[in-house]
Amino acid sequence: MPPKTVKPARRRAKQQRARATVDVIREAAAHVLLREGYARATTNRIAEVAGVSVGTIYQYFNNKDAIFDALIRREVDGLKQLLVKASPDPAVPVADALGILLSSIIRARPEAPTLYRALEQVPNGLFRRRVAEARGNVVEWLRDFLSTHRRELRVRDLEAAAFVIVAASEGIAMNASPEFYRNRGAEEVAALFTRYLTAGSA
Amino acid sequence: MPPKTVKPARRRAKQQRARATVDVIREAAAHVLLREGYARATTNRIAEVAGVSVGTIYQYFNNKDAIFDALIRREVDGLKQLLVKASPDPAVPVADALGILLSSIIRARPEAPTLYRALEQVPNGLFRRRVAEARGNVVEWLRDFLSTHRRELRVRDLEAAAFVIVAASEGIAMNASPEFYRNRGAEEVAALFTRYLTAGSA
C-alpha cells in the first residue's frame, strides 16, 4: 500500500480578504441551511449565496462536510462561551443562580434552536456528536458548581443531577416555542430544577 | 397550466406476500439507517438489504422519503400506543404514577433512542415534525392526567407543566446512556418530576 497522501490539506487564509471569505462561506451555509434545509444546501448554492465561486470554497474546506463542521464548531463554542460568561457568582443561592443562568442563555440567542434543529440533518449525526462532547464539559462544570453549594442541596449524586439538568434543558430548549418563554416559561423551568435540587418550597 | 396528474398513486398491497414485502422494505430501511447512516441509505442499498429489487420499492412507496416517512410513523405510533398501554390507574398518586410510566417506557425498547437519533437525519426535519405532532397529543393527555390529580399538585399552569415534563423527558431519553438507567437513572428522573409537581419530600 502506497504511503497514501494522508490529507489534501487546504490553503490557510493568510490575508484578511481570505479570512473574510471563510466567514462569508460559513454564514452562507448557515443561511441556506436555515432557509432552505440541508437537502438544498449544495456547494453550488452556498457559493452562490456567499457571492463566491465554488472553487473558492474548496480553497478553505476539504469537502462539503467540513463547511458544516466549521459551522457546528462555531455554534457549539459560542454556547460554551455564553455559559462561562453568564456563569453566576458562587455566593448567590443555587435557586437564583440557575434562574439567572437559564434566562440569560435563553435571551442571548432566541433564534438559535431553529438553527440547531436544522443542524441535526447534517450527515453522520455530526451535530449530535459535537453537542455530546460539549455536554460532557458542561455537565462537569455544573457538577462542580453544584458541589460548591452542596449544603443547600437535597440531591446526593451530583453527577447524575448535573446530567439530568443539562439533558432536560436541552430537550426543553429544542422544543419550546417563543410563546412558552413569553408566558413564564423560563420561571417554570427554573422551578423544575430548584425544586429538584433544594428542599425549599420555591 | 395543465391539470397536473395530482399523484402517481402507488399500488396498494392486496395479497399477504405484498404486505410482507412492505414490511421487509421498512425494516431494511431501519436497518441500513441504523448501521450505515442516512447518507448510505440509498434506495438501491435498501433494496439490496431487503432482498428485493428497486422496482419493488416503487410499487409501494411514491419516493424515497415515503419509505422513511412510513418508518417514522410506525415508530411514533408505537410510542403513543406504548403510552396508553402503560397508562397508570388514576387512583395511584402522581408520584408513583410518573415513576411507573417512565420506567415502563424506558424498559420497553432500550435501543429506540439510537434509532431516533439516526432518524433526525431524514430530510426536511420530517422526524422532528412528526414527533412534534405526537408531542401535542401526549402533552394534552398528560395535562388531563395531571388535572385529575390537581389536589396533590403544587403547580398551577398544568399545560406548561405537562409540556415541561414531556420535553425534558425527551431530552433525557435522547441523550442518556444505558449505564445511566442502570444506576438509579430512572428514579432520579422520577424525582425530578415529582418534586416539581408535588410538595412531598420524596
Place this chain on the structure above:
DNA sequence: ATACATTCTGAGCTTCTGCTCATATTTGGG
C-alpha cells in the same frame, strides 16, 4: 514598475442517485 504570492473563477468532469418501464414470475379463483 516588476515580480511573485495569494486569492478567486466557473465550465465541466466524474460519479452516483432516485426512479422508470418493459418484461418476467407468481398467485389464486374458476
Place this chain on the structure above:
DNA sequence: CCCAAATATGAGCAGAAGCTCAGAATGTAT
C-alpha cells in the same frame, strides 16, 4: 390446469451533486 391480476425484476436513463484545475484577478513587497 388456465389465465388474468398481482407482484417482482433490474438494466439503464435523466439529472444533479461534489469537486477539480487551468488560468484570470488581485494583493504585497521591493
